[in-house]
Amino acid sequence: MGSVNENPQSKRERILLKIKLWGKSHPITLFVLLGLLIAYYFCLPKHLFVAPTATVVESRNGRLLGAIIADDGQWRFPLVDSVPKKFKTCIIQFEDAYFQKHPGFNPVSMIKAIGTNIKAGKSVRGGSTLTQQVIRLSRKGKRRTYWEKAIELLLATRLELRHSKAEILKYYASYAPFGGNVVGLDVAAWRYFGLQPYQLSWAESATLAVLPNAPSLIYPGKNQEKLLQKRNRLLLKLFQKGILDRTTYELALLEKLPQKPYRLPQLAPHAVQFLAKEQKGKRITSTIDENLQANVNSILKKHYTDLKQNQVYNAAVLVLDVKTRAVLAYVGNTPTDRNHQKDVDMVQANRSTGSILKPLLYTAMLDAGELLPEMLVPDVPTQIAGYTPENFNEDYTGAIEANKALARSLNIPAVRLLQEYGLEKFRNQLNAFQLEGIDKPADHYGLTLILGGAESSLWDLSKTYASMASTINHFNTTSSEYFKQEFTNPIVIKDKLVDFGIKSIEKTIFDAGSIYLTFEAMKDVNRPEGNESWEFFDSSKEIAWKTGTSFGNKDAWAIGTTKDHVVGIWVGNADGEGRPNVTGLSSAAPILFDVFDVLPRSKWFTKPLDEFAAMEVCQISGFLATDRCPTKTISVPKKNNYVKACAYHRTILLDPQRQFRVNSSCADLSQAHTESWFVLPPLMEFYYKKNHATYKTLPSFKANCKNPLEPSLEFIYPKNGNRIGLTKNFAGNYNELILKLAHIEPRTPVYWYLDDRYLGQTSNFHEMGILPSLGQHRITAVDAVGNEANITIQVE
Template identity: 60%
Template sequence: MNRIITYIKHNKIKSATLAVLLIVYYFSLPKQLFKDPTTTVITSSNNELLGAQIAKDGQWRFPQNDSIPEKFKTCIVQFEDEYFYKHPGFNPISIFKALRENLKSGGIKRGGSTITQQVIRLSRKGQSRTYLEKIKEIILASRLELRESKNKILSYYSSNAPFGGNVVGLDAASWRYFNRDASQLSWAESATLAVLPNAPSLIYPGKNQEKLLKKRDRLLTKLLINQIIDSLTYKLSIAESLPQKPYRLPQIAPHLLQKASHTNHGERIRTTIDVKLQERVNHIVKSHYNQLSQNEIYNAAVLVLDVKTRQVLAYVGNTPTDKVHQKDVDIIDKPRSTGSILKPFLYAAMLDAGDLLPHTLVTDVPTQFGSYNPENFNKTYDGAIPASRALSRSLNVPAVRMLQDFGLDRFHHYLKTLQLKDLKYNANHYGLSLILGGAESNLWDLCKSYAALSSTLNHFSETSSEYFTNEFCEPTFLASETIDFGDKTRDKTLFDAASIYLTYESLKEVNRPESDESWEFFDGSKQIAWKTGTSFGFRDAWAIGSTKDYVVGVWVGNADGEGRPGLVGVQTAAPILFDVFDLLPNSNWFSKPFDEMQEIDVCTLSGHRASPNCDAIEQKFIQVSGLKTTPCPYHILIHVDKNESFQVNSSCEDLGNITHKSWFVLPPLMAYYYKTKNPFYKPLPKFRSDCIGSNTVSMAFIYPKENNAIFLPKDFDGKTNDLVLKIAHSKPESTLFWYLDNTFIASTKDIHDLAIIPKQGAHIITVVDEFGNEAKRKITISE
């Protein structure tokens, strides 16, 4: 040590020069050797290639891969650099032999470069091949040997060597020339790829087959001589044919590849996709597309989520249509009209808030809110229907009336908490049409929301009745990510578990497509909570379903928004939904969240909490918040004669002959439609004629609706059709008096229908019954 210090003191210039040279040598090698753009590559959960997107410079250049198959590693070392594991980055003997041969020939006939030197040359692309450049390569190669392991240097070479055309690197070459992963290549295939970088422009698969074959077979012979392969392997290898032309890379999940490239461009991405499931879902979508396209319906999308991990298991962004019909558009994250797909969230919100019990009767009659006139899909009405059945049948009028009762702003708040990113405006912008497709959302967000509801139920039953703070989180398609559901809490995240469970119980009863009409009678059939939706103008068809383990979402339509007859959720999207669920394992049904429920007496007919007047009562589990709902308002106590034919009182009947009877009575307009679907509904008996006093009467217009603009068509003979006025009265036998603009026009009894032909313009229709009760309607007649 003292000698070194003494030497430096006496040779300062030399020492400084040496120090500078060492520093220059140390920093001579760039930290990142290769900066070329790379292909975006996605693989399945078990690392099978799903697809790749060509690099920005038009090259198939997969990202750096440090894992090199042993066969290729052996072949490339034997062919390019037999002393690779022994030299320090350059081989003096090879350099001397190359120099001697080049001097004799008067040109560059032999390179003498090691694999390490070739890595340096590849990284310094564009440099002329001169002796000065060769010296630089030697210096940089030795520096690379000091910095990296031999395996790392081999990985640099295999990932960046040219393999002909626009194919760079072993991984891309393996797929382009042999349609399989490099780890699955045979000895002959590995040898073929090992000789290609030596002269990629001269030897290209499908061309110069004889030269390529000779090079490959010479390498295989060398492997035999060096006892790396046995004679049988050698014979089988030389019998293998050469690749004739490049294969197309797999495109099993092309739209997921697009999505991944936006955030992870040029990277190798291991996804959560189950490749077998993805391929089978692709097949289902293609099969349905072949049928749907006959009706000029060209696009569809399917998303499958694992509820427990929130991972994407299958991602089909579109059908295999053509560019004219926008096959490259990823529909999964595009905003589309929601149709009825948001109805379960309203039902759950009303249960959660304690505004409703699962089977409470809700009103289903012709309804108008200002200029907004919602209608049921089948144009019929039930008068009154249990809320759960209104949801399972996806009736529009009850849904709009429920939203009106619940509050538009209140429901809008729930939807914003679901983080539906396409819900961009305030509640008043959407109005009551919000529940029927007035808003837009996308398949990703909707599936995410249904998965969050299912996961809430799972976690509640698994964690001693607790919730998680981050339940409504984003799903992931990245295998490297693990979803953090947040901290446990006793407080609900959005909906309580009971409200979700009761919502799912209703959705489980939705009628399946025609081919599955009797699904509930088959042993082992899947229990699925599912909902369809159809947007206005038949532009969007939805179907989303959930089991305890999986959520499947389907959208069908045209990417350009063109509507088509028959583009209905239950007819087009639901069959795809159930075909996909048939691929998935059966799941047990959700556990009942007893800690959020209470068993009470419920009126069998009305679905309300039972009142003292209810004569048919069932024990039902309801959500705890439902305890504050009102008791049954439809059962009243009346006094009838022994035959229950008439109402009586003490003025006309002895007290001993009077029977006290509970009677189910609906308001007139509800009753008018209810009895058409419920033939056993018995209207309130009349008072016997000899009795003094009467029950309260009420009446309501059936048609026309309030502020209705009416067009009266003409027959072929030019005669204007009648306007038929209809009214419901609690005592149909009463006489009603009709007025048009305060002018008496007619009276009716028993059947309260009246045909008139009013003049063009605004009118007021007034109806007065014999008890003095009055009803009015404003209408406008147009031509």
């Protein structure tokens, strides 16, 4: 016998010595015992349950957004994180009152169960603990024999050594059958009560606690009496043990049983499908805001009711947090039907971009120093290598400020700017935005690239605008620095942080100043022209937004950004069918602003002052200032500037009355007035002066002045006031009326118009065939230096 004061280490050494001596005396027995011990240690599989589980997606607050059933057709969610207190209490009191005390099996319960079953001549009572039931569930399909019972008992003790009681209870709550194809507490709570487990009442918890006892027999909507009796017996037990007070007990008895399964929530089905691609069978806590998602669903459903009247069946919405790049709402389609591709995720689908890339070109040219915000760009009939772009309204402004051209989404200025900037250069620059749909070389797209000749997804376009917004924010919150990985993918999984990379004084793609000026231009899209209904627009909100419409009215886009959020909208038909009146302005923009209405109001972007420098520009043309034009000072991105000096102001000489131009051939120049005059090229002037009442055409020369630089032109046929009768050919069709013009310098280009509608251009041989309608018409010819000839004819 050891000493009472023997220290623990000496005692342990003495015991090990005895075992060693006993082992030397009984080597075979020791070997067998070690073998059994090793077998016992490894008898429990590393992964207790290998059955497939459903893909479960929760909101950022842990609310269920949707799920995809497991591959074996069972609604089986992944292992629960915790077991609610009410259900835990109910299941222990119903199945295993000594759960917290036994080592995996309860010999007293087993003996009582055997005795009862022998007396009854059949199995009427079970003696299995919750731990044994977990083992049985993991060994599904095994026959219920005494040998299987012995194995279960052994494995149960091993399970108790490996896991805590709380973990064992999680296994039971996750894999217990609750009737039909419902497995686990999480699904059962949703299917039978439309609630999450922690929301269950005592009566509801008791109902679910008794279900796994006989899931094939007791099922909500069937065997109501048996289910009610079992539930109420459990509630009575809870009352008798003092777990429930009398009031709670009596109220619990009054609660009704579930009658039929509820559908699982389907708040974000396309987001669930998107996440399931890489997270199949897992429980995913997303970044999605449940309340915002529900609001956006309602908004899209309301607009869908109107859209389908025009046979437009599909739309998508994506809302991003600019700061964290988290997806806050993800609506992949409208609540349409399978015949109209309701399951297609239009957030990820590549579609024709329409005009939605124009802000990127505008920013690129500002960033390259090749554009100034108010610089006039031509908006005239244009043909480039056989390609003839048209504005959406089929009209021309002659010349328009670059920022207004962007705000009004004019096509012709965009095409001309792309040609000037360089198609290849812009196409290569788009690679930095990781727009997966744009994967072909520049010559495949041509100049149509800027008008919808390429395809991209709402996901990629929205993330690009979010990255641009974030560039400004980061520049202002750091020491005027940029992040190397600013242009990155959004995140959909909570607690996953975006890696913006290291900071640098070098811009990532575009500098913050150029982006800021682009957003300033996009913010001014607040009074669209035309007869569109704009009651949905709140002009007090400062949002940089852009619409786009693809050829054939197949795709309507609207993307808007504030300092805090980006909202992206796509509207159209998933099968590519175009519909009249489907435009970004009329179809997508109303949804955009309805979504912004449910988002917190944001302040406008802070101007990144360190990226700006002052510059003198021509007040009228927006080009670099000269001594011939009125000037003003503007802020432009601080970089080498390649914009030309203003060429639209000419110095002219006027007679003393300032009515006519003069030169040395007809006047004493010492008496002439020198004046700077804003003059546009003839074709630009023709349209510009119709929209600008203050524009003054150059005065004519005095009659006796020679002007060899401005040749005259005259109609040969028809003459002013002619009455023309069109003739028919042998096929019965009208022959064209051939207009003929004489010019002193035939090589000078001449531009033809019928009733102010542009017809085309001639050079060398000035003839133009037309088929005018009956009635009076005005024919105008303008040469390249501004001379103009007009006639009026009557077609009969």
